[in-house]
Amino acid sequence: MPRQEPPDNLSLDNPLWQYVLTLWHHEGVAGQCLEAQNQGQAVTPILVALFCAAHGRHAPETEPEGIHQWRTGVTAELRALRMNLPRGNDTAASLRDTVKQAELDSEQVELAWWWQHLADDGSVTQPGLSPTALARHNLDSLLPGLDPALAKALVGLWREIKEANGEP
Secondary structure: OOOOOOOOOOOOOOHHHHHHHHHHOOOOHHHHHHHHHHOOOOHHHHHHHHHHHHOOOOOOOOOOHHHHHHHHHHHHHHHHHHHHOOOOOOOOHHHHHHHHHHHHHHHHHHHHHHHHHHHHOOOOOOOOOOHHHHHHHHHHHHOOOOOHHHHHHHHHHHHHHHHHOOOO
16 A cells, blocks of 8 residues: 555644643653653554543544554654664764654654544544543553553543643
């Protein structure tokens, strides 16, 4: 199957991106997400699952194929390249920083694609589950292999952020 390219009309600075920046800057979230990444999980679906829960929505049960292809064929390749560059090496520092920024830009494209997918899927908010239960449900359905202890920690941090922002 040929690789799908991201749509030309993606909005890179969108509510999902802004939400992700808020989550990422909260103490502990980045560390837990990177731990999940070290265990073979993708970070962007984690962030999408939590975003959906924050808006009372069930997350999609699967990652759209085009987004998956982008993540594995572009973002993951940039990450692998960055990880292969020496740390603390003055000669390669500029190259490493450039690749790191390209990886972040690629993740922003992923999230913009997710944002468009969420806006186009027509799903509505789902009453019935508590916000915490919905967050856990979203993580479990979108990332079935996520370590349960890690999912619990992520939901706990997510709940702290909601409470700090005065959200129920």
